[in-house]
Amino acid sequence: MARRITYQLAINEALDQEMARDETVIVMGEDVVGGTGASGEMDAWGGVLGVTKGLYAKYGDRIMDSPISESALVGAAVGAAATGMRPVCELMFIDFLGVCFDQIYNQAAKFRYMFGGKAETPVVIRTMYGAGFRAAAQHSQCLYNIFTHVPGLKVVMPSSPYDAKGLLIQAIRDNDPVIFCEHKALYAMEGDVPEESYTIPFGEANIVREGSDVTIVALGRMVIQAGKAAAALAKEGISCEIVDPRTTSPFDEDTVLESVENTGRLVIVDESNPRCSMATDISSLVAQKGFSSLKAPIQMVTAPHSPVPFSGALEDLYIPSPAKIEAAVRLVANY
Amino acid sequence: MARRITYQLAINEALDQEMARDETVIVMGEDVVGGTGASGEMDAWGGVLGVTKGLYAKYGDRIMDSPISESALVGAAVGAAATGMRPVCELMFIDFLGVCFDQIYNQAAKFRYMFGGKAETPVVIRTMYGAGFRAAAQHSQCLYNIFTHVPGLKVVMPSSPYDAKGLLIQAIRDNDPVIFCEHKALYAMEGDVPEESYTIPFGEANIVREGSDVTIVALGRMVIQAGKAAAALAKEGISCEIVDPRTTSPFDEDTVLESVENTGRLVIVDESNPRCSMATDISSLVAQKGFSSLKAPIQMVTAPHSPVPFSGALEDLYIPSPAKIEAAVRLVANY
């Protein structure tokens, strides 16, 4: 039975259902409970933006706050995963990966390979990314490219409440380390979400909108921006197909290549900085394996090569807008 | 006056000459002196592979060892740079960025922008990268893609002793943070290097070999591998042009695009893992801006999407080989 709930609630529900299903699922992070040791209420925050709210009341010590020690926190999640638990660890903002990255890419990601298959590390790292909150350069980054670069990590970027729930349940049941990237500007987005538990397999792109003239591959929140652009372009008679990869690693090459085979034209929309990014990754895939289908140069719509500015006026210019996507689509459509 | 010296000595000489020239240039890192506080000789190591050997005798306290505390070490270099020094900080292996990355990408790289131009951070981070030493998954990575992704950082990858010296001197004089990536398998490489001080500007690619049939863009040690492949291919009548970008950020787009305009064919050789990498970055550049020149799909020759294996047999299969480069070139040449 589906109801309309928010992206944020969808995530909360996924955690709740998995914790109920499997005792080894535990949740940890800074203020994921909130109020630990303090004079007021416990479960005061349920995460800095309230995503884990209410889990403490149901699961008690299976959800735990952490000191501000991300290396120890993430490392503990990784170590617990390697020894029999299924931790879901919150790294509050993806921007903080710099104080704990080693435990992710040198430890969790490499255990299985380095140890010749002698370890499984079913850890999920939930983290918020993206601009739009006027949160400035150290709280607005994308950085999922960095995780995608690393062999051994799976990287998930839900763009809707439905995907958020299904992909998170999948992530928790997956036996490899998963980085689960939540766009903070999507938390309030509503959508149809089944009450029951369900999974969405990794590596299966979602064709969000069918179309015949131009393929738009968009990631995370950019799927929404692309949708707006496509709606406007439809009025001009340009038919866009929007492909949402849903996971950047594994990546569904086939769906993207097939779509480009049909349209011959590709625009990639990626909120992150443009160098060595998902935008370049998808470009290179198509330049290599879809070369003969291409009727126009590939266009990338990305943030510029700069930190995220604080000022709202600047930040709005920074984030790829529907208008910029439309311009890019027109360019390839009229090539 | 040029003499033949090693890549390693070229780096040492650049440091030496810059320390002699400018009092604010200081060097810091783990065992860059070696023997600090110990019962035997000082300057016992001069870096784990001896690159900074002898500088202590000349410059005393201007070169200093560090406890194993990379965040504090790198952060100290960044803080010293922001307050008037020109530190050259050694991050022994690039693989260790995970324990200090925040100070690099959230601090050094962003100061200037976040502070509205109110800071300069002329820090150089020298670091060893690359496979071939049987050093396994945590001491053999490339990871320069990650730095290249970050706005505010410059990234340098010398492929010869001549470039190593000129680029390092440039890096030290540059007023932005620079990541200077030394391939450990190149340290013993010899080449002509002028005794006097000289700089090589950033963002100017080097055409290592001229050719007309296929453009090979190769990075760091892969320039050597590409050279071997090109020599073999020349015997088959395939003429390769080898472009060495020398710096990945800034990146010399023009030279690459011009070369591809002439050849119509592109092979990129990048030792790093293939996702969201320099290989995809260069692919996407050409797919976007050089589309009309392309006569064949772009080929990437990279490491596979896996950690670096320990076994020599596996590591040799892991590293892009001249044979693999040749195969890729033949593929595009015969397309």
Add this chain to the structure above:
Amino acid sequence: MSIDLSVEDLLDAYRTMKTIREFEERVHVEFAKGGIPGFVHLYAGEEASATGVCMNLRETDYIASNHRGHGHCIAKGVEVDGMMAEIYGKRSGTCHGKGGSMHIADLDVGMMGANGIVGGGPPLVCGAGLTAKMKGNGGVALAFFGDGASNQGTTFESLNLATVWKLPVVFVAENNGYAEATAASWSVSCEDISTRAQGFGMPGVTVDGHDFFAVHKATKEAVERARNGGGPTLIECKLDRFFGHFEGDNQNYRAKDEVKDIRENKDCIKRFSKTLLSDTAITTDDLAAIDKEVQALIDNATAKAIADQEPGAADLLTDVYIKY
């Protein structure tokens, strides 16, 4: 109490504390009105710390701050007009609107930046201390960080490095009892943060951070030691914040009347004024004059900030690099 500060210094201290307080109270009000974007962390209640500490520093000394940085900025001499405009994201802001509340910096007055990364500052002051040491200019560098940051690896490493390199550095842990919604009494594994100094071979002291004089004295000793080559010190100031972790925080992790009690009984400015009036020649008129002055300063800064222009497209890509 015997006070070894001049009347002028004491009035300056009062002016600084009051400026911070009024600045923060105003930002609180303006934020609630919806005019201020982003995450904003207010320093109100902790003024004795920034002020008592920074009075011991020269303009050429450096501080690194954290997300709760307005007080540190003001105490170190950053212009209030620029700060307010920055918080509004305006062009005349200290950072031309690119930084915002969490990234105010002004290297010209020795302010190395607020910081959005908990534990980001301590490594940086090791560097500033190193610069002073290498240049032999008698400079000192000082890091402000919270109880939460006292658990961050970067902070511990900096304590160790500062001792090993004998740096002229002072570490000031502002323990306001909370890191976001988490109690310090729970997250810090020892009674006093200053206890940790011992494991890092430096003196450690805990002071009442509501007491300007206690803070001033402890810092004076530490700064002198640092200037004289005696190495680093760890000072813990125990204090309280008046507002939530950030603006918008409903603070339900705090006991019902906790803030009310703090405002009534632990207000560092009330306490400081009382001492000034009872133990020095300073009069209520003197203080009232400053209050008025400060009020005007903040009113003016706010009005200007609101009226100022936002940056525009031409500013988006400047200052990423000096030269690319």
Add this chain to the structure above:
Amino acid sequence: MSIDLSVEDLLDAYRTMKTIREFEERVHVEFAKGGIPGFVHLYAGEEASATGVCMNLRETDYIASNHRGHGHCIAKGVEVDGMMAEIYGKRSGTCHGKGGSMHIADLDVGMMGANGIVGGGPPLVCGAGLTAKMKGNGGVALAFFGDGASNQGTTFESLNLATVWKLPVVFVAENNGYAEATAASWSVSCEDISTRAQGFGMPGVTVDGHDFFAVHKATKEAVERARNGGGPTLIECKLDRFFGHFEGDNQNYRAKDEVKDIRENKDCIKRFSKTLLSDTAITTDDLAAIDKEVQALIDNATAKAIADQEPGAADLLTDVYIKY
């Protein structure tokens, strides 16, 4: 001395120490011959630590190790044949040749891995300790790390977290006086690493790491405390390494006769044997029999490792993911 271990246990301890020693001496010789690739860090000289510690652990308890991990592996029960083959990068290696000396792991016997990252292990044992705590199985997790690693932020954070979360964890700092070529007396900012325990609200103790019995006793107490819900402990073992930091290190940062003196006067196995012979019923014949057995074990492991096949192309891309 009053010894509260059975003869069987003591002989087991001797066998373990001897196995580590012979293993390392052999790797040293074989490395010099050129047969062993990569970076290799030998544990010889430190055997009393790994052995005295691990005798207190069950197979289901976990340890995390570091780059100098062979001794920890052997003491925790990893098969010597597989280890030797791994160090040669062969297919029959513990990790099928993909890990090498710095990455030997065997989760089945509670060995969470050697580690190429200094300070990589302590966070991981917090996780293993958490698993034990959540499962309520009385398990304990223990991290070995060096004096160098004792300055890494990850280590400090783990000490704090273990106390805050009341984890059944033991931290064993093996202080061999050096981190690479740098003296611990310089890089560690306090006299004893165990001093740092205080700042993390846990008991800390320094023992003579050459003394099997001292190590055993301290660990026994710590492990019992952990198993009984008493939280973490920090143990520092002061000891010495016989070889260089890694194979190929000329050790010119050490005083001329330092190693010779250590081998002669501070050999933990000599010391242990002496005690066994003087204070127990164990005879030289008993020990000689074990020596012979160990010799054969190592000879055999080495011969097999050399003879074994290298992995091949089919192995390059397996085990990156469980399922992709």
